[in-house]
Amino acid sequence: MTDRGANRVAATFALFAFNQESYIREAIEGAFAQTYQPLEIILSDDCSSDGTFAIMREMASKYHGPHQVRAVRNQRNLGILPHILARGREAKGEIVVVAAGDDISTRDRTEALVRRFNDDEDIYCVTSAFDLIDEESRLISRGEIVPIGIKGQKVVSSFLRDVAKPYTVIQGSTAAYRRNIFERVSADENFIFPEDNYFNFLIYLLGGYVVQVEQSLVKYRQHSEALSNRNNAKLCIEDLEAAFQTEAKRRMSMMDAFLRLANRDDRACDVDIARVVSERERSRFVQAWPELSVHARLASALTSLVKLRISDARWKALRLAGTFPRYQPKALLCRFHPKYAGRSRPTALGRT
Numbered sequence: 001m002t003d004r005g006a007n008r009v010a011a012t013f014a015l016f017a018f019n020q021e022s023y024i025r026e027a028i029e030g031a032f033a034q035t036y037q038p039l040e041i042i043l044s045d046d047c048s049s050d051g052t053f054a055i056m057r058e059m060a061s062k063y064h065g066p067h068q069v070r071a072v073r074n075q076r077n078l079g080i081l082p083h084i085l086a087r088g089r090e091a092k093g094e095i096v097v098v099a100a101g102d103d104i105s106t107r108d109r110t111e112a113l114v115r116r117f118n119d120d121e122d123i124y125c126v127t128s129a130f131d132l133i134d135e136e137s138r139l140i141s142r143g144e145i146v147p148i149g150i151k152g153q154k155v156v157s158s159f160l161r162d163v164a165k166p167y168t169v170i171q172g173s174t175a176a177y178r179r180n181i182f183e184r185v186s187a188d189e190n191f192i193f194p195e196d197n198y199f200n201f202l203i204y205l206l207g208g209y210v211v212q213v214e215q216s217l218v219k220y221r222q223h224s225e226a227l228s229n230r231n232n233a234k235l236c237i238e239d240l241e242a243a244f245q246t247e248a249k250r251r252m253s254m255m256d257a258f259l260r261l262a263n264r265d266d267r268a269c270d271v272d273i274a275r276v277v278s279e280r281e282r283s284r285f286v287q288a289w290p291e292l293s294v295h296a297r298l299a300s301a302l303t304s305l306v307k308l309r310i311s312d313a314r315w316k317a318l319r320l321a322g323t324f325p326r327y328q329p330k331a332l333l334c335r336f337h338p339k340y341a342g343r344s345r346p347t348a349l350g351r352t
Contacts, residue, residue: 010038011114012093012179013067016083017101018046021055023221024101026137028059031099034067036110040092043071046083052101068092081191081198088182097176098195104137104219112213113176122165124181124208125199128174130220143216147171147196156200159258159279161270165209172196174218181208189257193250201258207268237334241325248286255280289316290324297321 015031017024031041043060045053056071063069078086088096095117097110109128116126127147132140147169157167172195184202191198203210255276262271289297301316322328 008036008038009095009114009117010040010093011036011095011097011110011176012040012042012091013097013099013105013110014042014044014084014087014091015099015101016044016046016080016087017048017052017056018077018083019048019050019052020101021048021051023103024052024055025059026104027099027101028056030103030105030107030109032059032063032065032067032069033107034105034110035107036114037066038093039067039110041067041069042087042091043069044083044087045071045073046079047074047077079192081193081195084195085182085185085187085191088177088179091179091182094179095176096179096182098172099218100173100221102221102223103173104133104221106217106219109217110176112215112217116211116213117176117178119211122208123178123211124203124206125170125175125177125210126213127168127171127176127210128213128215128217130171130174130218131216133219133221135221135223137219137221140222143214144220145212145214148220148222156197157204159201159272159276160204161272163204163269164207165204167204168210168212170196170200170210171220173220175199186260189260191253191257193254193257197254198257202261205261205264205267205269205271237331238325241327245287245290245324248283252280252283252287255283289319294321 013031013034015027017027020027028043031043034041043056045056053071053073056073060069060071072087074083074086084098095110095114097105097113099105113126113128117123129143129145131142132144134140148171155167155169157163175196177199181199181203184206185198200210258271258276259273259280261267262273262276292300297316297320301313301320304310304313304316318330318333319327320329322331
């Protein structure tokens with residue numbers, strides 16, 4: 001170990017990828033460029049079907065820098081959260097920096113995140129601002145601080161009561177965690193949703209908290225094939241409806257996980273069980289919608305309208321008739337909407 005690494009907390013930089021051979025080289029170059037020491041770098045592939053892992057092995061074998069580097073591949077596809085848990089539990093560092101295989105980390109990313117952890121032992125996660133880039137690594141915007149997808153959505157904090165610390169939303173691809181948080185999650189869970197909302201809930205439930213570094217430390221890529229950050233403007237109506245159903249399934253799974261966490265003996269705040277159950281039932285209803293009769297759909301839409309649940313009423317009205325995903329009148333209306341014009345095409349449904 002060099003003098004630079006003496007008396008410093010050990011960190012792990014874990015790069016997670018799945019079918020990202022077009023972007024993985026830039027992501028690995030960002031990992032190798034990290035200035036922090038001592039640092040372990042794990043290049044982890046979730047059983048990709050393309051050349052992602054071959055590139056990982058090639059670059060790991062040619063690396064001769066100061067960091068410890070290894071490339072690993074899951075024997076089967078685990079999904080985002082189980083994949084992160086698997087590497088987090090075996091990490092050697094006390095701080096685990098999470099990186100996505102289609103993003104690019106700045107060289108001082110680990111340095112800045114670890115420094116922030118030193119302020120308080122109750123900080124379980126540090127997240128940061130990010131720059132948004134496109135498929136060609138062209139800059140879209142700088143210094144984004146609002147997590148992608150949070151606008152218009154319920155924040156996880158609405159399910160918690162008596163939160164002692166200011167609530168900060170985790171942007172998963174910019175986050176770093178204390179390693180011990182991974183040990184607080186049951187290995188038997190069946191997770192089908194991303195990690196950030198889950199860790200947000202768990203951390204505050206346990207009495208810890210999350211902080212944000214205002215510096216942009218990640219170039220966050222937006223593209224149509226992203227695992228958790230699709231550019232929906234490029235999706236046709238069939239893909240959008242399939243994605244909506246998939247998201248409802250994930251949301252329901254997340255609410256089930258929150259209910260299980262609510263029974264923990266070591267929780268530091270209470271959970272609004274009624275709100276969690278209500279969100280779970282709404283997600284269940286969205287999944288059941290394609291099987292409802294037109295009469296049942298109409299009755300449900302009118303009920304939402306009478307109760308002044310305008311957003312629910314609008315969603316149901318646009319999906320009154322027709323079969324999934326070609327609902328009427330939505331399918332007809334979208335033919336004249338510039339966002340969807342000319343984009344309707346047959347597709348394999350249920351793609352994740």
